[in-house]
Amino acid sequence: xxxxxxxxxxxxxxxxxxxxxxxxxxxxxxxxxxxxxxxxxxxxxxxxxxxxxxxxxxxxxxxxxxxxxxxxxxxxxxxxxxxxxxxxxxxxxxxxxxxxxxxxxxxxxxxxxxxxxxxxxxxxxxxxxxxxxxxxxxxxxxxxxxxxxxxxxxxxxxxxxxxxxxxxxxxxxxxxxxxxxxxxxxxxxxxxxxxxxxxxxxxxxxxxxxxxxxxxxxxxxxxxxxxxxxxxxxxxxxxxxxxxxxxxxxxxxxxxxx
Numbered sequence: 614x615x616x617x618x619x620x621x622x623x624x625x626x627x628x629x630x631x632x633x634x635x636x637x638x639x640x641x642x643x644x645x646x647x648x649x650x651x652x653x654x655x656x657x658x659x660x661x662x663x664x665x666x667x668x669x670x671x672x673x674x675x676x677x678x679x680x681x682x683x684x685x686x687x688x689x690x691x692x693x694x695x696x697x698x699x700x701x702x703x704x705x706x707x708x709x710x711x712x713x714x715x716x717x718x719x720x721x722x723x724x725x726x727x728x729x730x731x732x733x734x735x736x737x738x739x740x741x742x743x744x745x746x747x748x749x750x751x752x753x754x755x756x757x758x759x760x761x762x763x764x765x766x767x768x769x770x771x772x773x774x775x776x777x778x779x780x781x782x783x784x785x786x787x788x789x790x791x792x793x794x795x796x797x798x799x800x801x802x803x804x805x806x807x808x809x810x811x812x813x814x815x816x817x818x819x820x821x822x823x824x825x826x827x828x829x830x831x832x833x834x835x836x837x838x839x840x841x842x843x844x845x846x847x848x849x850x851x852x853x854x855x856x857x858x859x860x861x862x863x864x865x866x867x868x869x870x871x
Contacts, residue, residue, distance in 0.1 A: 675783035676746040679732045688777040688813070695769055695776075695811045702769075706758040710745050713737050748784055749773075756871045763811075766804040766854050770813045771796070777813040793869070797862035801851030804860070817847045825850070829857050 687693045696702060698711035713736040720730055736743045751757050763769070769776065774785025786792060796803055806825070809815040826840040832852040839845060839853075854860070862868070 671784050672787055673783055674748065675781055676748065678746055678781075679743055681729055681781065683780045684776050684782055685778050685780050695813075702759050702763055704760055706756075706760065708759045710747075713743060748782060749788065751788075755869050757869070764807070765858055765860060766807055766810060767796075767800075768803075768805055768810045768813070768815070770815075771803045775813060790869075794864060797864050797868070800860050800862055801848055801855050804851040804854040806850070806854070817850055818844050820845050820850060825853075829853055832856055 688695070698715060699708045700711075700715075702708040713733060716730075716733050717737050720733060724730060725734075732743050735741075762772075772786055772788070776782060776785075805815060805817075806820070806829070809819075822842045822845055823840045825845060826838075830853060831839040832849065833856060835849070839849065
């Protein structure tokens with residue numbers, strides 16, 4: 614090419630050579646764009662995988678209810694049992710919100726002129742249910758049985774948090790598949806005596822070792838006599854109850870996706 618150009622110049626010819634319009638470093642732009650797009654795509658995927666989960670999208674959800682029902686007053690101050698309002702929890706797969714008649718058992722006499730109770734009073738007159746906003750609604754492809762859990766030592770507290778201290782109820786746990794599996798794989802971390810399931814203030818330190826051992830025994834591989842200990846740990850209580858009740862929660866797909 615150089616020889617041809619020189620020959621043409623010697624013959625008086627003219628050779629037209631196009632100049633390099635872009636600087637040489639621009640040759641790397643396509644590769645840089647590909648690398649940047651790949652990094653951004655990976656970052657977005659990782660952020661979505663980590664943050665777009667019930668732990669971040671559901672926990673803390675606190676909808677406005679048609680009636681501001683303060684659980685802390687009813688449970689902690691007045692001493693009402695969870696089962697008075699959620700009466701199906703021990704016998705049915707699905708729990709229930711209280712119907713208007715349950716509310717009016719008290720509120721025909723107590724705070725009957727409180728304007729906050731107008732939706733309840735209107736429901737009582739019209740025989741139409743109060744339109745409560747549901748917080749916990751399991752999707753159709755997941756099977757969950759409330760009665761199976763509360764009748765075998767899983768407290769309301771484990772899934773719903775300290776409701777007895779909530780003036781306005783909010784979602785306290787993610788209820789994701791990973792969260793459920795953590796309990797199914799290690800139920801001993803959550804089990805408690807069956808007579809303490811609805812005591813949301815219960816702590817392992819409240820258990821009297823001699824009474825516990827007399828009623829439930831102790832785990833088979835214990836290295837010491839639990840009845841002689843000053844207090845029991847959650848793991849000791851849970852492992853004992855797990856063996857006593859022969860609890861083996863399913864950890865395969867068929868357990869929840871039937």
